[in-house]
Amino acid sequence: MSELSSAQAIDQLCLQCGMCCNGVLFRDVELQPGDDGQKLKTLGMPVKGKAQSGKFNQPCVALGSDCRCRIYADRPSRCRQFECALLLEVMAGHTETEPALKLIRSTRRKADKVLKLMREIGDQSESVSLSVRFRKLRQRFESGDLADWLEEKSEEELYDLYGQLTIAVHELNCVLSEKFYPQK
Numbered sequence: 001m002s003e004l005s006s007a008q009a010i011d012q013l014c015l016q017c018g019m020c021c022n023g024v025l026f027r028d029v030e031l032q033p034g035d036d037g038q039k040l041k042t043l044g045m046p047v048k049g050k051a052q053s054g055k056f057n058q059p060c061v062a063l064g065s066d067c068r069c070r071i072y073a074d075r076p077s078r079c080r081q082f083e084c085a086l087l088l089e090v091m092a093g094h095t096e097t098e099p100a101l102k103l104i105r106s107t108r109r110k111a112d113k114v115l116k117l118m119r120e121i122g123d124q125s126e127s128v129s130l131s132v133r134f135r136k137l138r139q140r141f142e143s144g145d146l147a148d149w150l151e152e153k154s155e156e157e158l159y160d161l162y163g164q165l166t167i168a169v170h171e172l173n174c175v176l177s178e179k180f181y182p183q184k
C-alpha cells in the first residue's frame with residue numbers, strides 16, 4: 001500500500017466526512033496561544049470568552065455542506081493540527097482509501113440515525129454537538145422531564161425512542177473510539 005501526503009488524504013477523505021467539525025467527534029474548539037480570536041469573531045465565528053483563550057461550539061458554523069471550511073486560511077491551531085486516527089492510517093499507507101471512505105459513509109449513517117432519533121423524540125437543539133445533546137436528553141429522561149414532548153407522543157413511545165437512541169449512540173461511540181479518535 002502506498003503512503004499519501006496530508007493534502008491528498010484530506011482531499012480524498014475529509015471532503016466526504018466533516019465529522020471533526022460537525023459536532024459528531026467534538027463539542028467545541030478551544031483557542032490556543034497564537035490564535036487570533038478577535039479576527040475569528042470578525043469572520044463570523046461565535047467565539048466565547050477571551051480572544052486568546054476562548055472557544056466556539058460545534059457544529060461549526062464555518063463548515064459548508066460540501067465539507068469545506070469557510071475560514072480555512074484562518075482556522076485556529078486545533079483545527080490545523082487535528083488528524084483523526086483514520087486519516088493517519090491512510091496517510092501511512094496502512095489503510096486503503098476505499099475502505100476508509102466506506103467506513104466514513106457507514107459512520108455518517110450511524111450519526112444520522114442518532115440525529116433522526118433525537119428529532120423524533122422532539123429535541124430541536126440542532127446547534128449543539130451530539131454528545132452534549134445526548135447528555136441533556138438523558139438528564140431529561142432520567143428525571144422524567146418530558147412534558148414538552150407529551151403532546152406529540154405517549155410516554156411509552158418516548159421511552160421506546162430513548163432506548164433506540166441509547167443503543168444508536170453507543171454504536172456510534174464505539175466506532176468513533178476505535179477508528180477516529182487519536183489512539184494514545
Ligand code: SF4
Pocket residue numbers: 010013014015017018019020021025082083084085086087180
Ligand atoms: S474525522 Fe478524520 S477523515 Fe473526517 S474530516 Fe476529520 S480528519 Fe478528516
Ligand code: SF4
Pocket residue numbers: 020021029060061062063064068069070071072075076079
Ligand atoms: S473552523 Fe474550519 S476546520 Fe475548524 S471546526 Fe470549523 S469548519 Fe472545521
